[in-house]
Amino acid sequence: MMRNLIWVALGFILGAATLGAVWANVANTPDDPDGAVDVRIIVERHASGDVEVGLQQREVSGEWGETLRPEHRFLLAGARADRPLHSSVVIVDTDSRYETVAGAYAEYLFASGQESALRFHERLGGAGDLPRMLCVNDLNDPGFGSYCDGIESTYGGEVERWEVSDYDDFRVELETRLLEDRELGALFATSVPTANIVDEAREATRRFIPWSYWIELIDPHLPPPNNLHCVISHGSDEDLFWGLAAESSVAAAGMLGINVRNEVYTNSAAQADAVRRCVADGAVAIATTLADPEAMQPAVRHAIAAGIPVISYNSGAEDAAEVGTALHISLDDLVAGRVAGEEFNRRGIEGNVLCVIHEPENQGLHDRCDGLTESFNGTVERWSMTDRDTTVEELHARLDEGDVSAVLGLSSSIGVEIRSAIFDSRLNVKGATFGFSRTVAEYVADGRLMFAIFDHPEIQSYLAAVGALLTERLRIDPMSYFNSAQMLITPTIVNAEEMQALLDSLTEWQE
Known part of the structure; x- marks a missing residue:
């Protein structure tokens, strides 16, 4: 058991101490998942005037256990007033997480x-x-x-x-x-x-x-706390998607009690090097995105050759098996594009729709535009900015050419910039986007954007951390057992009414 040492401090003013109990919350509560317990300090004045202290620990049943009495536990009747004292050590047993x-x-x-x-x-x-x-x-x-x-x-x-x-x-x-x-x-x-x-x-x-x-495919014991699990992705600090993704994987690490290295890189070469560093640092499992499958494949195979299971998430569903990852977790990007096209059709959009690809090397974004092309009744133009810092200006200039009916952004950050470009152009061009942010929610709720399709960074990154732990805990070869299986999120349209409900719920939990 984990043994906690507790010093019982005596800071009584003589004449004020009476028979009673003082609560001392050592950790949280008996319901704490880490096994923390409540204790209370017992204080008793004897006929001699001496004050004796002890400690009780709450049992699993909820009842208070036997009083633990430290060797040095008396405040003598003649002790000097206003002088803090402490007892000898009391050892309290609590269950560790393990x-x-x-x-x-x-x-x-x-x-x-x-x-x-x-x-x-x-x-x-x-x-x-x-x-x-x-x-x-x-x-x-x-x-x-x-x-x-x-x-x-x-x-x-x-x-x-x-x-x-x-x-x-x-x-x-x-x-x-x-x-x-x-x-x-x-x-x-x-x-x-x-x-x-x-x-x-x-x-x-x-x-x-x-x-x-009895057969057990998963080791039921917690992994050692120093086991390294890597969650490595492409992305940009300018894109809220990856901020939410990082937040989610860090939360997963805390809740699962595992050591997770979460890193984001703007180019695939640096991302591949990060995977190789994980191998060199003794990682037990790796999760990585495959925005550029060709660039990531050598690093992934290097990890697998070193005996480290690798799963993929987010971009790269169509290439994951070829790259060699055991499991892939992502939005179904192709289907998501189809859903967007069908919604444009339902809303009566005709003519030319811009599909804005903010990461030209990202295969998942191209898959979304492919799906849009398959289902939309009009034409689809793939458009990329030359500089992310000038997205609004470049898009404004493109809209001014007058042949665009609607614009689809493929991330929440781009969705906000699309709305700014449309506003600046003063043209009757409609906008929609993938992703979620407070601003996107407001724009959809009040009609400034037609709809959104959530890409769920929190689900993808959380499950990536869970998947890394799962592959490491498997008692069977994860590469062969999962065999490049895919867990794909089916996308749905989020309309104005649903967005307003989400905006309301963002603050309801604080009330």
């Missing part, structure tokens, strides 16, 4: 063992004398004795627990038991290695007694 997780999982294993015992009971007849069951506890994977505890508590017959550490010895001894012990009628293995041996021993002895096993 112990809390382990305890919760042990409870789950115990309940699972009970369920297995019931299934064996039904399978073996459900009445009368049940045969002896052997519960094989693999000591090479600590903590699974709780499963056997659950079986023992519920199975109606005798349960013999077999602690296994040497697989070769277990193989020989199990075959002997199956051949000679005719009272043995059921068997459970708590790990895949022991299950493999049981299966082979049954075949070798032709003794096919009922059996089952």
Whole structure:
């Protein structure tokens, strides 16, 4: 257990101390997920005039435990007034985050063992004398004795627990038991290695007694706190998307209790170098965007060759499998473009729509314009500014040519600049955008932009951090198991009424 040392300070003014209790919140509350507890200081005046102090800790049940009494715990009746004193150290035991997780999982294993015992009971007849069951506890994977505890508590017959550490010895001894012990009628293995041996021993002895096993694809224990998980992306500090994304991955790291390195780069060469640095620094898992798949592929494959699982997120869904990432998490960019085109059609937009690509090398943005081209009834022109600092001026000049009916921005920051360019042009050009910000929400709510499609940076980056942890905790090869699977967010249109509700909700939580 984590042991907290507490000094009980005595700052009483003589004559004021009476029998009572003083609350001292050591951490938070008993409900704190990190296992923090409440304590209170007990103060008692004796007939002699001396004042004695002690400490009580709240138990899991909510009741106060036995009073802990430090060696030096008395304020003598003759002590000088207004002089702060302290007791000797009191040691309070609290569960660490690791112990809390382990305890919760042990409870789950115990309940699972009970369920297995019931299934064996039904399978073996459900009445009368049940045969002896052997519960094989693999000591090479600590903590699974709780499963056997659950079986023992519920199975109606005798349960013999077999602690296994040497697989070769277990193989020989199990075959002997199956051949000679005719009272043995059921068997459970708590790990895949022991299950493999049981299966082979049954075949070798032709003794096919009922059996089952426990398989665990994810290591249930928390990773060491110094394990490095990298979340590396392309992007710009001028784009709110990446600010929200970074905020989300940092929040995920705190909630998951893992060490996450979150970095954003404006060019793919620097991003690829960052992935290589993660490899050199001993990262256990990496999540990266694939805005420029060709540039990122060598770095990703370098990490994989070093035995580090890599997942991708945000841009690059169509190229993720070729690049070699185990899993990809993103908005479905192609479908998102189609949704935008269908909404333009529904609103009666005709003619030419500009699809503003603010990162020309970003494949995900091109996918959105591809989808728009597929579904929009008019024409789609891909347009990029030459300088992000002059976006409004350049777009204003393009609109002044007079052949544009609407403009679609592919990020919240660009959406705001699109609205400024349209306003400056004084032309009847409609605007819409991807992304969310307070300003975008206001523009859609009051009609200055027609609609928005959320790209959800918070979901993508949070799941990227979770995905990095998941691949590292898997007990099976994540590259083969996930096999370039994709988790794609289905995009939806957000209209004025929905945006107003979101704006209201931004402040409701403070009320």
